[in-house]
Amino acid sequence: xxxxxxxxxxxxxxxxxxxxxxxxxxxxxxxxxxxxxxxxxxxxxxxxxxxxxxxxxxxxxxxxxxxxxxxxxxxxxxxxxxxxxxxxxxxxxxxxxxxxxxxxxxxxxxxxxxxxxxxxxxxxxxxxxxxxxxxxxxxxxxxxxxxxxxxxxxxxxxxxxxxxxxxxxxxxxxxxxxxxxxxxxxxxxxxxxxxxxxxxxxxxxxxxxxxxxxxxxxxxxxxxxxxxxxxxxxxxxxxxxxxxxxxxxxxxxxxxxxxxxxxxxxxxxxxxxxxxxxxx
Numbered sequence: 050x051x052x053x054x055x056x057x058x059x060x061x062x063x064x065x066x067x068x069x070x071x072x073x074x075x076x077x078x079x080x081x082x083x084x085x086x087x088x089x090x091x092x093x094x095x096x097x098x099x100x101x102x103x104x105x106x107x108x109x110x111x112x113x114x115x116x117x118x119x120x121x122x123x124x125x126x127x128x129x130x131x132x133x134x135x136x137x138x139x140x141x142x143x144x145x146x147x148x149x150x151x152x153x154x155x156x157x158x159x160x161x162x163x164x165x166x167x168x169x170x171x172x173x174x175x176x177x178x179x180x181x182x183x184x185x186x187x188x189x190x191x192x193x194x195x196x197x198x199x200x201x202x203x204x205x206x207x208x209x210x211x212x213x214x215x216x217x218x219x220x221x222x223x224x225x226x227x228x229x230x231x232x233x234x235x236x237x238x239x240x241x242x243x244x245x246x247x248x249x250x251x252x253x254x255x256x257x258x259x260x261x262x263x264x265x266x267x268x269x270x271x272x273x274x275x276x277x278x279x280x281x282x283x284x285x286x287x288x289x290x291x292x293x294x295x296x297x298x299x300x301x302x303x304x305x306x307x308x309x310x311x312x313x314x315x316x317x318x319x320x321x322x323x324x325x326x327x328x329x
Contacts, residue, residue: 054176054198054233055262055304059324060104060137062265062307063094064317067112074110075119078126091134093314101321104137106305108178112141116166124170132175139176139200142167142191148181148204148239151213160190172196179232181239183212185220192228200262202236207244209252217248218256225260234262239309241285242266242293249301263305266294268312284311287319295323 051057066074069090077083091107098105109131114124124140131138145163146153155163164187171177174197181204182188188201201224203211210216215223225231237245245264252258268284285293294306306324308316 056104056137058103059298060106060305061098061317061321061324062106062263062305063091063108064308064312064314065310066090066110068310069313073113073118075114075123075127078110078123078130084130088130088134091131094317095135097314097318098321100318101325103321103324105135106137106139106307107131107135108180109138109140109174111167111171112143112180114167114170115142115145115164117145119167119170121170124167125173128171128174139178140171140174140197142171142177142179142195144182144187148183149212151183151211154182154184154213155187155190157186157190157193160187161193162190164191165194168194168196176200176233178202178236180236185211185213185215185223189224189227192224192230192232199232200234200236201232202238202265205237205240205245205248207247207251209248209250209255216252216255218252218258221258221260222256234260236263236265236305237261238265239267240264241268241270242290242297243270246293246297246300249297253301258301261301261303263303263307264294264297265307265309266290266297266312267310268308268316269310287315290316291319291323294320298324 074087077087095105109127111124111127177197177199179188180202211220221235
């Protein structure tokens with residue numbers, strides 16, 4: 050029976066959107082000019098996938114559309130916008146605080162209270178991606194109140210841990226055991242592919258990571274903490290970026306590959322083309 054959340058073969062995801070627009074993309078949906086520019090960015094990514102016969106997962110720009118930064122109905126408008134661009138789409142939910150600072154993560158009770166408003170706004174989403182979480186507690190609080198299928202995405206270190214030091218395999222096990230409805234799977238984002246490869250090899254040696262579905266990788270080779278503080282850094286070229294993600298896909302059976310910080314349509318184009326080439 051087909052899985053309603055994922056296509057049968059490999060898929061690509063969008064590359065950086067926040068970087069492309071220089072801030073929160075949600076504000077762009079308030080005006081015709083801004084919406085047209087945002088649509089053009091998503092369509093650029095979708096066209097790269099289409100040229101190589103691959104499905105693409107696009108995410109509504111709702112990462113910060115919580116009760117502190119959004120008005121009623123904004124999340125639903127963003128969902129309608131993204132649903133018009135691809136059959137495979139999701140909403141985003143992010144942590145309340147700095148995604149690179151574990152100490153800023155809400156505990157489970159606080160997260161439940163704070164994120165309940167946006168969870169309600171996204172009740173009709175096909176899929177919700179909890180993205181860039183540095184700790185387990187806040188993700189669990191969201192899962193307590195979320196009414197849609199979810200994927201939980203972490204920032205990963207080369208040691209195979211979340212930024213708070215929790216081994217990623219233990220984080221997945223803990224969430225699966227404690228959530229009222231376990232997520233559809235797990236994800237890595239805002240992490241360079243080389244760092245992810247090192248971290249996942251260490252995690253796989255320690256425990257089970259089969260529930261990992263995808264990665265959206267940074268083009269910068271810096272660790273996430275260093276990347277967040279750096280003013281200048283060299284981004285990986287598209288061909289090398291694509292090859293590094295193919296290594297991850299083959300070694301860990303990932304179903305979805307895409308870009309995060311520092312990536313553009315050229316990175317996605319190279320990735321889609323590489324996915325369509327035979328191994329070897």
